[in-house]
Amino acid sequence: MSTSAIKTHSRKAYLESKQRAARRNMILYGVLVAFALVAPVIFYPVFLMKVLCFALFAIAFNLLLGYVGLLSFGHAAFLATGGYTTGYLLTTYSGFSPEMAIIIATSAATLLGFAFGVVAIRRQGIYFAMITLALAQLVFFFYLQSPFTRGEDGMHGIPRGTLLGFIDLQNNLAMYYFVLAVFIFGFALVQRIVHSPYGHVLKAIKENEPRAISLGYNVDRYKLVAFTISAALAGLAGSVKTIVFQLASLTDAHWHMSGEVILMTLVGGVGTLLGPVIGATFVISLEHQLAQSPVGDWVDVILGVIFILCVLMFRAGFVGEFQKFYKKNFK
Amino acid sequence: MSMIFGVPIAVLSGQLLLGLINGAFYALLSLGLAVIFGLLKIINFAHGAFYMLGALCTVVLFNTLGINYWVALFLAPLIVGTLGILIEYFLLRKIANEDHIYSLLLTFGVALVIQGVLTNIYGVSGMRYAIPEVFRGGVNLGFMFLPYYRAWVIVAALVVCFGTWFMIEKTKLGSYLRAGTENSKLMQAFGINVPLLVSLTYGFGVMLAAFAGVLAAPIYSVNPVMGGNILIIVFAVVVIGGMGSIVGSIFTGLAMGIIEGLTKVFYPEASSTVIFLVMVIVLLVRPAGLFGKEA
Numbered sequence: 067m068s069t070s071a072i073k074t075h076s077r078k079a080y081l082e083s084k085q086r087a088a089r090r091n092m093i094l095y096g097v098l099v100a101f102a103l104v105a106p107v108i109f110y111p112v113f114l115m116k117v118l119c120f121a122l123f124a125i126a127f128n129l130l131l132g133y134v135g136l137l138s139f140g141h142a143a144f145l146a147t148g149g150y151t152t153g154y155l156l157t158t159y160s161g162f163s164p165e166m167a168i169i170i171a172t173s174a175a176t177l178l179g180f181a182f183g184v185v186a187i188r189r190q191g192i193y194f195a196m197i198t199l200a201l202a203q204l205v206f207f208f209y210l211q212s213p214f215t216r217g218e219d220g221m222h223g224i225p226r227g228t229l230l231g232f233i234d235l236q237n238n239l240a241m242y243y244f245v246l247a248v249f250i251f252g253f254a255l256v257q258r259i260v261h262s263p264y265g266h267v268l269k270a271i272k273e274n275e276p277r278a279i280s281l282g283y284n285v286d287r288y289k290l291v292a293f294t295i296s297a298a299l300a301g302l303a304g305s306v307k308t309i310v311f312q313l314a315s316l317t318d319a320h321w322h323m324s325g326e327v328i329l330m331t332l333v334g335g336v337g338t339l340l341g342p343v344i345g346a347t348f349v350i351s352l353e354h355q356l357a358q359s360p361v362g363d364w365v366d367v368i369l370g371v372i373f374i375l376c377v378l379m380f381r382a383g384f385v386g387e388f389q390k391f392y393k394k395n396f397k
Numbered sequence: 398m399s400m401i402f403g404v405p406i407a408v409l410s411g412q413l414l415l416g417l418i419n420g421a422f423y424a425l426l427s428l429g430l431a432v433i434f435g436l437l438k439i440i441n442f443a444h445g446a447f448y449m450l451g452a453l454c455t456v457v458l459f460n461t462l463g464i465n466y467w468v469a470l471f472l473a474p475l476i477v478g479t480l481g482i483l484i485e486y487f488l489l490r491k492i493a494n495e496d497h498i499y500s501l502l503l504t505f506g507v508a509l510v511i512q513g514v515l516t517n518i519y520g521v522s523g524m525r526y527a528i529p530e531v532f533r534g535g536v537n538l539g540f541m542f543l544p545y546y547r548a549w550v551i552v553a554a555l556v557v558c559f560g561t562w563f564m565i566e567k568t569k570l571g572s573y574l575r576a577g578t579e580n581s582k583l584m585q586a587f588g589i590n591v592p593l594l595v596s597l598t599y600g601f602g603v604m605l606a607a608f609a610g611v612l613a614a615p616i617y618s619v620n621p622v623m624g625g626n627i628l629i630i631v632f633a634v635v636v637i638g639g640m641g642s643i644v645g646s647i648f649t650g651l652a653m654g655i656i657e658g659l660t661k662v663f664y665p666e667a668s669s670t671v672i673f674l675v676m677v678i679v680l681l682v683r684p685a686g687l688f689g690k691e692a
Contacts, residue, residue: 137498185677188684192440192501193636197680200633203626204673211666321629325505332502366513373506377499378491 094340102246111242112310117350118249119307124330124342125256126299131328132337133260134292135272139195139324140182140202144175144297146209146319148304151175153221153314154214164227164235168248168305175301176294178205183293187286190275199321206319220315224308241310248306252299257339259295268292329369332376335383344384404662410541416658417651418547418616421554422609424650426631427638428558429605431646432565435578436598439489439500444631445624446508447603450477451610452619453515456526466529466615474607481603485596493595508624515621523618550612557608558647565643574598633676639689649687 105114123145130136151171155162186197209215226235235241259265271278271285279285308314317323326349334345349369356365376383382390401409426444433441441447454473458464464472484507492499528546535544565571576584577594585591617623630653638649653672660671667674679687 137501185680188680189636192497195498195501196440196632196636197676199629200636200673200676203629203633204670204677207669207673211669321625325509328502328505363517364513366516367510370506370509370513373509374488374503377503377506378488381495381499 099250106239106242111238113350113354115242115245115310116307117347118245119303119310120327120330120350121343121346122249122252122306123300123303124327124334124346125252125339126296126303127327128331128336128338128342129256129259129299130292130296131331132341133265133272134268134289136187136289136293137192137195137328138186138198138293138296139321139328140186140198140200140205141296141300141327142319142321142323143182143202143205144179144300145304145307145323145327146205146314146316147175147178148172148301149308149314149318150209150215150221151301152305152308153224156224156227156309157221160225162227163231164229164309167227168302168309171305171308172298172302175304176298179294179297179301180290182297183290187289187293199324202319202321202324206316206321209316209319215314215316218316220313220317222313224312224314226309226312235309245306245310248302252302253339253343256299260339264288264291326369329373329376331383333372333380333383335385335387335389336381338383338385338389341383341385348384402663406540409662412658412662413655414541414543414547414658416655416661418550418654419657420651420654421551422613422627422650423631423634423654424558424647425554425605425609425612426627427634427646427650428561428643429602429609430631430635431640431643432561432605433599433602434640436574436581436595437485437489437493437500439497439504440632441599441602442501442504442628443484443508443511444504444602444606445626445628446511447477447481447606447624448610448613448627449515449619449621449624450480450511451607452526452614452617452623453519453524453610453621454607455611455614456524456619459526466611470608470611473611474604477607477610478600478604482596482600485599489599490592490595512621512625519621521620521622523620526614526619528615546615550616553612554609557605561605562643562647630672633672635686637672637676637679637686639686642688645686645688 102114123141126144127138127141130138148171151174152164152167155167155170156164182198182201185201186194189197210217215221226241229235229240229244233240233244235244260268267278267283267288270281271283271288275285304318307318330345330349331342332345333348334343335341352368353365356362356368361368380387400406426448430441430444433439433444451473454476455466455469458469458472459466488503488507489500492503532544532546532549535542535547537543563571565574573584573589573594577589577591577598581591613619613623631650634649634653635646637653638645640646653675656675657668657671661668
C-alpha cells in the first residue's frame with residue numbers, strides 16, 4: 067500500500083469516527099432536551115431554572131478554563147453586572163420589556179469583560195487568576211457603594227414583565243421554557259465555538275502557547291475574544307437569573323460566587339461540554355438539600371472539602387472520569 | 398492649626414499612620430506569599446485564613462489558658478505554622494507535579510474549610526483583645542498623637558521583614574532557598590533534602606501570616622472572616638510589586654498602605670478600591686509589576 071493510500075484510508079477512518087461521535091452526541095443531546103422539556107412535571111420549575119442559570123454560568127466559565135486554559139477568579143463580576151443591569155432597567159422603567167433588558171444587560175457584561183480582558187491577559191497562569199480576582203473585587207466595591215444597587219439590601223421585587231409583549235413570565239412554566247431556550251442557545255453557541263477553527267486555535271493556545279505564537283497566531287487577540295464571549299454569557303446567565311428570582315444582590319458579586327462556579331466546572335469536568343452542566347446540577351442540588359438539613363450551616367465546609375477531594379483525586383470531574391473509564395473498557 | 402492641601406496636618410498624619418500600619422500588614426502577608434511562591438511556585442489562597450488563625454489563636458489562648466500576648470506572639474505562629482506544614486505534607490505535596498492552578502484551587506478549598514469551621518464555632522461577630530499593658534497610651538509628637546501599640550506594630554513588622562530579607566539573601570539557608578527557586582532538581586542532586594526544605598518554607602510563609610495575625614489581634618476586630626478581604630488586597634499588592642524580589646514585596650506593601658491612607662483623606666469613597674486601580678495602571682504600563690522580571 068502506498069503512503070498516500072494509507073493517508074486516504076486513515077483520513078477516511080478518522081472522518082468516520084468523527085461522524086459516529088457526532089451522531090452519538092446528537093442522540094445524547096436529543097435525550098437531554100426531551101428530558102428538560104418534561105422535567106417541570108417532576109421537579110419544581112424554580113429549582114430547575116436555578117440549575118439552568120448556573121449551568122449557563124458554568125458553561126461560560128468553562129469556555130475559558132477548559133478551552134483556553136485561563137483560570138478566571140472574577141466571573142462573579144459579570145454575573146452581577148448582568149443581574150444588576152437587568153434589575154435596574156426593569157424596576158426603574160415600568161413595563162420595560164424583559165428581552166430588551168436581557169440584551170442591554172448582556173452588552174454591559176460584554177463591555178466589562180472586554181475591559182477586564184484587556185488588563186488581565188497581560189499576565190498568565192496564577193497571576194491571571196489573581197488579577198481577575200482583584201478586578202472583580204473592584205467591581206464588588208462599586209456595587210456595594212452605588213446607591214442604585216441598594217448596597218447590602220439588594221434589589222427586591224423586580225417585575226418579570228411580559229416577554230415579546232404577549233408571554234406573561236409571571237407564569238413559572240412560561241418562565242421555565244424561556245430559560246431553557248436561553249440555556250440551549252448558550253450551550254449551542256459554546257458547542258459551535260469549541261468545534262470551529264477558532265476553537266481549535268484556542269485549544270492550541272491552551273496546549274502550547276509559545277508554539278501558537280510561533281505559528282503566527284495573535285494569541286492575545288484570541289484570548290481577549292474568548293474572555294469577552296465568556297463574560298457575555300456569564301452576564302446573560304446573571305440577567306436571566308435576576309428575572310427568575312426577581313432579585314439582584316451582592317451575593318452574586320462576591321468572590322465566593324467566583325469560587326463556586328470554579329467548583330461546579332471542576333466537579334463536572336473541565337474542558338468537556340456537558341461537565342459544567344452536570345457540575346452545576348450537582349452543586350445546586352447539594353446546596354438545596356443541605357439548606358433544608360440540620361447541617362445547613364456547614365455548606366461552606368462541605369463545599370471546601372469537595373474542592374479539596376476534587377483537586378486531589380478527581381481532577382477530570384464526572385464527565386472526564388467517565389470518558390476515561392469508557393475509553394479504557396469499551397474501546 | 399497648620400494645614401497641607403487644605404487638610405489639617407493632624408488628620409493627614411493620622412491617616413498616614415493608619416496607612417503605614419495597614420501597609421505593614423500588607424508587607425508581612427505579601428512577603429509570606431512571595432517566600433512560598435519562590436520555592437513551591439504556588440499562590441497560597443489559604444494565606445488569609447492563616448492570618449485569621451493567628452489572630453484567633455491569640456484570643457483563644459488568652460481566653461482559655463490565660464496565655465499573654467508575648468507568649469502568643471511566638472506560640473500562635475508556631476501552632477499555625479505546624480498546621481501549615483501538615484497541610485503541605487498531606488495535601489499540597491500530592492499534587493506538586495500537576496498544573497499550579499490545582500494547588501491554588503486546593504488552598505482555596507482549605508481556606509473555605511478553615512473559615513467555615515471557625516465561623517460555625519465562633520460566629521462572625523468580632524472578638525476583642527486588649528492591648529498589652531506595656532503599650533497602653535501613647536506619645537504626643539506635637540503634630541500628632543502616636544499610640545504606643547501602633548508604633549510597636551510598625552517596628553515589629555519592619556524587624557521581621559528585615560530579618561526575613563537577611564535570612565534569604567545573606568545566610569546559608571537562604572542560599573539553599575534561592576538555589577531551590579532556580580533549580581530544585583539540581584539541588585536535590587547535590588544532596589540537599591528538597592522536600593524538607595519545601596515543607597519548612599511553606600511553614601515559614603504560614604508563620605509570617607500568623608505573626609501578622611497576632612499583631613492585628615489588639616487593633617482589628619478578630620473574626621473568622623477577617624482574612625478574606627485583606628487577602629484579595631494582598632493579591633493586588635503582589636501583582637503590583639511582582640514576585641521578583643523580597644525587598645520589592647516589602648516596599649510595595651508599605652507604599653500601598655500609605656496610598657490607601659492618603660486616599661482616605663482626599664477622596665474617601667475610593668479608599669477601598671484605590672489599590673485595585675493602581676494595579677490596573679501598573680499592569681497597563683508595566684505588566685511584570687514594579688519589581689518583577691519580564692517573564
